[in-house]
Amino acid sequence: MKKIQLIITPVFLLFFALGFSQENFSSECSEILEKEGNRVVFGCDAGAKISLEFLDAKNIKFWYAPNGKFERNNESFAVIDEKFDPGFSINVDESNAAFEIFTGDLRVVVEKAPFNVKIFDKYQRLVMGDFAEEAYTTEGTGVTAKKILRKDEQFFGLGEKTGPLNRRGNSYTMWNSDKPCYSDVEDPLYKSIPFFLSTYNFGIFFDNTYKTQFDFGESSEEHFSFSAPDGPFIYYFLYGKNHKEVIGSYTKLTGQPIMPPNWALGFSQSRGMLTNEKLTRQIAREYREREIPNDIIYQDIGWVDGLQSFDWREDRYDDPEKMLTDLAEDGFKVIISQDPVVSQSTEGQWKEADGKGYFALDERTGKSYDMPWPWGGNAGVVDFTKPEVADWWGELQQKPLDDGVKGFWTDMGEPAWSNEEDTDRLHIKHHKGMHNEIHNVYGLEWDRVVTEQFEKRNPNQRVFQMTRAAYAGMQRYTFGWSGDSGNGSDVTAGWENLANQIPVGLSAGLGLIPFWATDISGYCGDIEDYGEFSELYVRWLQFGIFNPLSRAHHEGNNAVEPWLFGEEAEKISKAAIELKYQLHPYLYTYSREAYDTGLPIxxxxxxxxxxxxxxxxxxxxxxxxxxxxxxxxxxxxxxxxxxxxxxxxxxxxxxxxxxxxxxxxxxxxxxxxxxxxxxxAGAIIPKMPVMPYIGAMDNAPMILEIFPSNKASEFTIYEDDGTTNGYKNDEFSKTKIEAVPGASAISVKINTPETSGYETEERNFWLEVHLEEEPGKIQLNGKELSSKALSELKENWNSDFNEEGHSFDKENNILYLKFPDTKKEQLIEIEK
Missing domain, CATH: 2.60.40.1180 (Golgi alpha-mannosidase II)
Incomplete structure (x- = not known):
């Protein structure tokens, strides 16, 4: 007996300990309580229930209810479409040991005792499976789900997170936090995107707005897990033949990313103290005089007379309307910052909002919560979850828009100083719930109001809104930037911060933030020696021009205009920015693909x-x-x-x-x-001439840079008006370009454009074809083209639409061709 006791006691003690620290999920789910259409509900021990709802043959919504009640305080803030296949229904086969559901793409096995769900593909390979008897564990109102972890399984996603792109072996928290000068391992950050991908071709979207946790094998090599301290335990299993298909399903579930105005893909300049008319005009003048392309100048929060009155500070702006008009005539768009609070020192506005109940409340007093704010003194937190607030805020923000401002930069929406350690914020009561539920979606609700009100008051105009704090679904309303990066202790030591901005940005893209930016130069740190900092600045800019949204920005009055870092840095920076502008048609085409598919750029x-x-x-x-x-x-x-x-x-x-x-x-x-x-090899790259701002050149030629290979290739150029919401109604022009190698010639075919509500302007095509050697005869639509000097060919390339010809650069083996865009099919044949 003693021997047996020695064997049993450790197991008993472990069970005893678990029983007091947490409750294991009911060991048996052997009863179907409901079965209708695409949904089945299983009844389990102790009254628990689990629902499986099939959105289609590849995607499943799981909802585990420990108390047997499928209840939630709010409808999903992120999910907008659960009916991928409205007519889809399932059949459930039952045996003594399990239930089975076959969809054509998946085989779902629900084992009865112990309860366990395993999902196989149609070849009977395990895609995802619950972990042993610990499929779900509960502790108070909290729930943890554990899944089998394979040795070769890797994970990616969760939006903007520091550290390596591959999440395997690490754990993460979702709690929107203001983390200035964050390190390359700090977590959590500003946004909560609880969506991740597995290399087993599935994704999980965990639709819980509380402080959720993800563990990708840090605590165990046998399972990964995700958990929530409260709220409905809902997650979506999304399966596809590859990651792109999974991202497509997540896009369908949570919404398409809005497209920015075309000018938003240009270069922009900002700084913390860029908050006055004189400096704004000076920077604009320098960009144009130095012939460095630029489209946007930001104004940080100091532009405003008081938080958040949306009135210009009279001591900093002499005539803001004229300033905006003058800048617009020179191609500049101005974006202004807004904060989600009203300072008590902005007395009239604060009293109005407080009297109307527009602020979030302190549950202890029933009064407006007294929020310390980094500037402007204590403030009221605007409750964007309250429907009545929207029109009030929309009317306020429209004032600078009517003056000529082109959009907003929504900052501090965590709301700021509401990090994990700031537990007093948990006493905030919003219209839609307590702060522990609303915290992670507060920024999202603000961004929703900003965009919906913009579109209501500026019909058919594309919104520009770039945000710091948000939740899944943000792509429907806003774009993103990565917040306050850089080394605050020593600005010149920010190389690791720069390096980590790459995986941060890539992970953001996987979480449906395709229109993203880093603060070029890093936000943090005083720049005391511009020469010493110039190398890091140049390298940060060389990365930043490949961000869809490119912005140079730094804290305080630390200026980060390219010319401040010396002649060499200015020259290099100018060339990099010019490259961004040249690639604008390419970038804009992929912007449409991001809208259509959710794929990042x-x-x-x-x-x-x-x-x-x-x-x-x-x-x-x-x-x-x-x-x-x-x-x-x-x-x-x-x-x-x-x-x-x-x-x-x-x-x-x-x-x-x-x-x-x-x-x-x-x-x-x-x-x-x-x-x-x-x-x-084989790439076809649409480009445009360098210009001071997007749209500066009328009738600009469409440049096609072609790298022929031994295989046929193609590229379809997307174009639209660039500023309206017509793209949502498929008002566009698409032109398919094909390059086909042959035994004796290379053929380039420009197909007749597919147009719908938009036609391109009169222009020329300009081809730059990279060849191995000088070509023979060049024909356009069967007619031989004459050879001309390159300078002659390029002259009047945006005004003369009757000239055709070619020129060959022998030193670089590039063939240049110019001919009119006839809006009809054209064939170029290049004899080898």
Whole structure:
């Protein structure tokens, strides 16, 4: 007996300990309580229930209710469509041991005792499975779900999170937090996007707004888990043949990302103390005189007379309306900051909002919560979850829009100083619930109000709104930036901060934040020696121009205009910004793809090369669309770097005569003026001439840079009016370009545009074709083209629409062609 006791006692003690610390999920779920259409509800021990609702053959909504009640305080803040296939229904087969559901794509096995759900693909390979008898555990109102962790399984996602792109072996928290000068391992940050991907081709969206936790194998090598301290335990299993398909399902579930105005994809300038008319005009003048492209100048929160009156500070702006008009005539758009509070010192507005009950309350007193704010003194927190607040706020924010402002930068929406340690905030009571439920969606609700009110009062105009704090679903209303990055102790030591901005941005894209920006230069740190800081500034900018939204910004009055860092830095920065403008048609085309599919523009390598396991661990390279590979330099003083090229043939965009085979690491020279940039063989890249701002040149030629390969390739250029919401009604022009190699000639076909409510302006096509050697005869639509000097060919390229011809650059083996865009099919044949 003693011997038996020695064996049993440890097990008994473990069971005893678990019983007092947490409750294991009911060991048996052997009864179907409901079965209708696409949904089945299983009854379990102790009155618990679990619902499986099939959105279609690949996507399932799980809802575990420990108390047997499928109840929630609010409808989902993120989910807008659960009916992927409205007519989809399921059949449930029952045996003594399990229930089985076959969908055509999945086999779902619900084991009765112990309860366990395993999901297999149609080839009977396990996609995702519950972990042993610990499928769900409860502790008070909290629930944890555990899933089987395979040795080779990797995880990506959760939106903006620091650290490596691959989440395996780490844990994370969702609690929107104001973390200035955050390190490369700090968590949590500003946004909560509880959606992640597994290399087993599934994703999980955990739709719980409380302080959720994710553990991807940090505490155990046998399972990964996600948990919530309260609220409905709802998660969506999303399956696809690849990660792109899973992201598409997440997009359908939570909504398409809105497209920014076309000018938003240009370059922009900001700083913390850029809050007066004189400085704004001075910066605008410098950009134009130095011929550095720029579209946007930001005004930080100091522009406002009082938080948040939306009135201009009279001591800083002489005539804001005239300032905005003058800047607009020179191509500049002005974006202003807004905060989600009203300071008590803005007495009239505060009394109005307080009297109308527009502030979140303190549950202890029933009065407006007294929120300390970083500036402007204590404030009331505007309760954007209260319906009556929307029109009030919309009327206020419309005042600067009527003056000529073009959009907003919604800052501090955590709300600020509401981090994990600030537990007093948990006493805040919002219209839609207590703060522990609303905290993570507070910024989202604010962004929703800003955009809905903008669209209500500015019909058919695209909103520009860039936000810091949000929740899943933010893409329907706003764009994102990564907050206060950089090294606050020593600005010149911010290299690790720069390096980590790459995986932060890539992860943001996987969480449906395709229109994203870093603060170029990093936000934090006093710049005391511009020469010493110049290398880091240049490298940050060289990364930042490949952010869809590119903004130079820094704290306080630390100016970060390119010319301040010396002649060499200015020259290099100008060239990088000019490259961004040249690639605008390419970037804009992928912006439409982001809207249609949810796919990011900055893409982790594994998204394009999912079977290449080397890409799982690459954090400092990314795809820019499908055609470009970017490897920003993120180390100080290095003269070369190692770059991984995936499968295929790659061309050095800095020296197109240099070609490399893929599936290998290469050593690459990295002088300060070089951005490691590679383009796929066969790529067709639409471009435009460099111009001071988007749209500055009328009738600009459509430039097509072509890198022929031994395989046929194509690219479809997307164009629309750039500023209205017509794109949502498919008002666009799409032009398919094809390059086809042949035995004796290369053919380039420009197809007749597909147009719907929008037609492109009169213009020329300008082709830049990279060849191995000088070509023979060049024909356009069967007619031989004459040879001309390049300068002659380029002259009047945006005003003369009757000239055709070609020129060959023998030194660089580039064939240039010019001919009118007839809006009809055209065929170019280049004889080898």
């Amino acid at each position: 900055m893409r982790p390598l594994f998204l394009e090369y999912p079977t290449d396991e080397k890409t799982y661990e690459i954090d400092e390279q990314f795809m820019f669309g499908e055609e470009f590979l970017v490897a920003p330099v993120v180390e100080e003083g290095i003269t070369f770097t190692q770059i991984y090229l995936p499968k295929g043939e790659w061309i050095d965009y800095n020296d197109p005569q240099q070609k490399f085979s893929g599936e290998q690491f290469i050593d690459y020279d990295t002088p300060l003026d070089r951005i490691p940039l590679f383009v796929k």
